[in-house]
Amino acid sequence: MTEVYSPDSALLDSKVRDIESDATTNDRIGPYIRRNDRQVRETPKSQLRTRRKWESEKRRIRARVRLDPQEVRAWQLERVRALVDGAFTAIPFYRELYAAVGFEPGDIVTWSDFEQLPVVNKRMIVDAGMSPPTAAGDARRTVHSARTSGSSGLNLTIYQDNASVDHRAVLNMRHCELALGSELRPQDWRYQVYFAAERITSLLGDYPYVTLAQECPTELLTEHLEQLRPRIVFAFPSYLQRLVERDVALxxxxxxxxxxxxxxxxxxxxxxYTRVLRVPVVDEYSSEEFSLIAYECRQRRYHLVEDSAYLEVAQPDDSGFGHMVGTSLGNAFMPFIRYDQGDVVRLAPPGASCGCGSRFRTIDAFRGREDETLRDGPGRAVPSDAVLGLCDRTLVVQESNVLQYQLVQTAPDRVQLRLRLSDPARRGEDNALLDAFVRELPSLFLHERVHVDVVHVDAFETFASGKRRLIFAEGAWTRAAGTAPRTAPEAVR
Structure with a gap:
């Protein structure tokens, strides 16, 4: 008789803790709590698996940030060897790309061997339709997906398996501990203001993680914080600015x-923000492709997350700036290998020490991720989290037929939505998601009466670095004839 595999059969009969309901402290906050409604739902089995991974690895991954850099490099090289050989074997995109330069499995012995592999980018992956072989047809394997445009505006679906999801989850927990300066406790709430809930909202009821919509009024959020008392908060800078304006002490x-x-x-x-909110405020540099890329310590230095991704700076100029080329170390299912996501950075000299104790390499300076805002009258800007939230709900959704987009404010009262469609043949069809974007964007402006023009283009404006500009205001402005700024009564939402 064949036994059915079960990590703990008693636990599989239990229910997932409903974090969203537990966090709903009153009827007013309820509509702003993001529910985990992803296609692949969390289960007691998945939470048990992630918890066991955390319990078995937490000492090792906590210690890794203080390892000798040569030990970290050796660990990364072993990981990269396995990743490249696996990608060549399983994924046609990489097999064709690498075979064209004469690569065979086992060829990577040193870092110089790895650096001979071609650099790839999002355009190449989108054009090739790269996806894991199991994503389309193997119903026996759990496949998670995330739709992203990042800062490029070029939409891509990223697939992950359970191992990748677990890897991200445990690194996120260490990330919280590094920001806190002490260990997470099972009862500690993690709290974020974001577009979507986390995949794993607790580990069998412990380490709860709740997400609030960025549209939540600040007075409701502060009331909720007082009731829930989370230990750590993730938030958009533009949302923190709203709290600062109210002089909130977190x-x-x-x-x-x-x-x-x-x-x-x-x-x-x-x-x-640190002074006004009265808690340390540090930054995170991340993407869907790489998950965590770098974290800011309390010494205000950006440390690479060396066990999340291996980062290189390609073809640096005389001042050390070059394109950041990364290899994701946590996602062997849909690997991103020597992938250029468009950011331009400069790394600090090797061996630089930091007072926080981390020995992970540091980013000395960024030239990517420039400010991207729309102006709402003189000296004002539309909160970028609100704009990105609207884009996420409409333009990034696969059914929108939008392959790539860009928002360009050409005058105080005019915004162009520049588009490339996934299927140009459907250009004349009704598109409810696109219509919703055009209808809702003007409502985000309190001081200008804005009109949105949809423009179909073949090329997009870029920064000097070559990275696409997703949201920006261009040039000197003149107000369109026959229009005027909103009056104060109309500016009230």
Whole structure:
């Protein structure tokens, strides 16, 4: 008789803790709590698997940030060897690409061997239709997916298996501990303001993780924080700015650290947030392709997350700036190998020490992720988290037929939505998601009466680095004839 595999049969009969309901402290906050409604739902089995991974690996991954850099490099090389050989064997895109340069499995012995492999980018992956072989047809394997445009505006679906999801989850927990300066406790709430809930909202009820919509009014959020008392908060810089304007002291609600993400903010802004909010505010540099790329320590240095991705700087110029080329170390299912996501960075000299104790390499300076905002009258900007949230709900959705987009404010009252469609033959069809974007974007402007023009283009504006500009205002403006700024009564939402 064949036994059915079960890591713990008693636990499989239990229910997943409903974190969203537990976090719904009143009827007013309820509509703003993001529910984990992903296609692949979390289960007691998946939570048990992730918890066991955390319990078995937490000492090792905590210690890794202080390892000798040569030990880290040796570990990365072993990981990269297995990743490249596996990609060549399983994924036609990489097999064709690498075979064209004479690669065979086993050829990577040193880093110089690895550096001979071609650099790839999102355009190549989208054009090739790269996906894991199991994504389309193997129903026996759990496949997770994430749709992203990143800062390029070029839409891509990224697939992950359970191992990749678990890897991200445990590194996220260490990431919280590095920001806090101490270990996470099972009862500690993690709290984020974001577009979507986390895949894993607890580990069998412990380490709860709740997500609030960025549209939540600040007075409701602060009331919720007082009731829930999370230890750590993730938020957009533009949302923190709203809290700063209300002079909110987060330490009064039990918060010990804040991590910013998704939008660029300056060290000066984060220092201001730290003073006003009365908790350390540090930044996170991440992407869907690589997950965590770098984290800012309390010494204001960006440390690469060396066990999440291996990062190179390709063809640096005389000042050391070059394109960041990365290899994801946690996703062997749909690997990104020597992948250029468009950011331009400069690394600090090797061997530089940091007062935080981490020995992971550091990014000295960025030229990517420039500020991207739409202007709402003189000296004002539309909150970028609100704009990106609208894009995420409409333009990034696969059914929108949008392959790539760009928002360009050409005048105080005019915004162009520049598009390339996934299927140009469907250009004349009704598109409810596109119509919703055109209808809703003007409502984000409080001081300008804005009209949105949809323009189909073949090329997009770029930064000097070559990275596409997703949201920006161009040139000197003149107001369109016959229009005027909104009056104060119309500016009230």
């Amino acid at each position: 330490d009064a609600f039990g918060v010990e650290a804040v991590i910013t993400n998704s939008e660029r903010s300056s060290p000066q802004e984060r220092e201001k």
